[in-house]
Amino acid sequence: MDDLAERIKGAIENPNGELWFPDLTADLAARAWESLHHDIGLTPDSYGTERVLSRSHSASREVITSLKTCPSICATAPTISIEALTPECAVQYKKQGVTFYTPDEIFHTSVLSCIEEALAIINQVPSLMRTVAALVRTLHIIKPEKIDYDVSFSEPQVPFSIFVSVPEKRIPNDALRVAEAMVHEAMHLQLTLIEKTVALAVASSTEIFSPWRGEYRTVNGVLHGLYVFRVIQQFLRAVREPFADNVAHIESRCIEISSQMRSVRGFEGCSDLTRIGAALAKI
Secondary structure (H helix, E strand, O other), X not given: OOHHXXXXXXXXXXXXXXXXXXXXXXXXXXXXXXXXXXXXXXXXXXXXXXXXXXXXXXXXXXXXXXXXXXXXXXXXXXXXXXXXXXXXXXXXXXXXXXOEOOHHHHHOOOHHHHHHHHHHHHOOOHHHHHHHHHHOOEXXXXXXXXXXXXXXXXXXXXXXXXXXXXXXXXXXXXXXXXXXXXXXXXXXXXXXHHHOOOOOEOOOOOEEEEOOOOEEXXXXXHHHHHHHHHHHHHHHHHOOOXXXXXXXXXXXXXXXXXXXXXXXXXXXXXXXXXXXXXXXXXX
16 A cells, blocks of 8 residues: 555545645655656756756756745755746747746846745745745746736646746735745646545546636646645735735635635535545545
8 A cells, every 4th residue: 555645645634734735745746756867867956847848857957046945944945946948948838928037137127036025925834835845946937928917837747847927027916926826836736746646536528617717627627726726725814914015915815716616616526536536625
């Protein structure tokens, strides 16, 4: 019997646990690193998004800078590398409407200070910061089309990379919004790692309306959304007091998330969910 699988089931079924499962993350990440090293020869020190995508440990990797995740907790805290993609790789994302800041733009705008403040916000919840730090090795910074427009994504085949937009200049609540996006994508990565060990849904063609995407999605996709936004809601409530200036924004987001969750009420009864998937849908 797989001990990690049993621990995952226990964590999901624990009604009093933290939703980001901090006691599981290190072991989930370790399994993913073992796989990357076996398949491509990558380690945490040599990891790069393009190296994963090209399945080559010698592919390009341009690290613009690295940011410490939780220096107040540990002097040797892990770092998140801000990585630039080669033009050949970036053009594939541009076709999908995603543009990235250049290294020069990153260093000569307020982008870095906003990300550093976002990490400081996450750091207010130490166990969550440790989880994010274990899951996010590389960050790609998206240049949003509009200053108040947020976009972020992650990809299951790139297990330790996230893509997050940051406004070019400072605006109200910007660091909190970036912090939310980083947590959001880290939780998608974590749930993907969980799914490699424990089945949460059976393969089917069933589609359910997702209030977060405004479209019909697979059962697995809706489960991801439900889990991620429950984590976001718990995170925002945890930082409400230390960031009193952002209270109005936090309350508005929590109300919005609660409303979206009500629209998928009863989802835990979906027949395409496994027993543990149904338990996750109820947390």
